[in-house]
Amino acid sequence: MRFMPICAITLLAASTCMTSTHTVAAESQLVANICDYVKANDKNRLRKKLKENRVKLRNIYAGVSCEGNSLLRMAMLSKSDKVGSFIAKRLSSKELSKAEADGQTLLAWAQANGHAGSATFTVIKEKTGS
Template identity: 35%
Template sequence: MKAKLLILATVIAATAFISAPVKANDQLAISICSYVAADSKNNLRKTLTDNRLRLRNVYDGIVCDGLPLVRHAIKHNAADAANFIISQLPGSQVAASGDIEWANSNGFGSSPIIAAIQERSAS
């Protein structure tokens, strides 16, 4: 009987300390998205550096308002942030992203970011 009570007390104590995990990556992604939307290249760069991240390694995991970072930048006319992002990604990834087609079909075809994408895709 004492053994059962001890096990029950242990389980209750262990579950009392378990809560829904708060992911630091979620807050980091929110910060990155807000810096892109604000066209704050310097804050974006600093956040990546402070967290020892390479954009090419985390790019696919960050979605802002349902959009990849470059499309989020196009939507918010954040040319400086977009140019930084594009410069950090491999040219093959930029070329295969479909961002130009997305921009043209969503009314952003005249964005100056499209030229940067085209230039990076060619290299």
């Protein structure tokens, strides 16, 4: 009599563990793909990957880090202006004005690191009204 409930609980626990592992792996693969497309300045593939996964940039931007940098910083470091401009246009001015992990805003960081001449910087500046 007790065999069936124990089997059901064991099966439920095992399926939960397998599902969460699969989800984490899928999320890390998505982040890796996004970072690769940002570095390669491949706006079309980035858009396609986001659409396939039904993800909006404004919902994941704060949680995605490429080599310790935000997506926009990585775009500026990689001279990926098409992708950087695309990302900046999808984010709110509040998100673009927010200080990042090191305490600097995107504009302050870009000026301090020699990226003030990039198209991505220009879009961020226009959106924030700075």
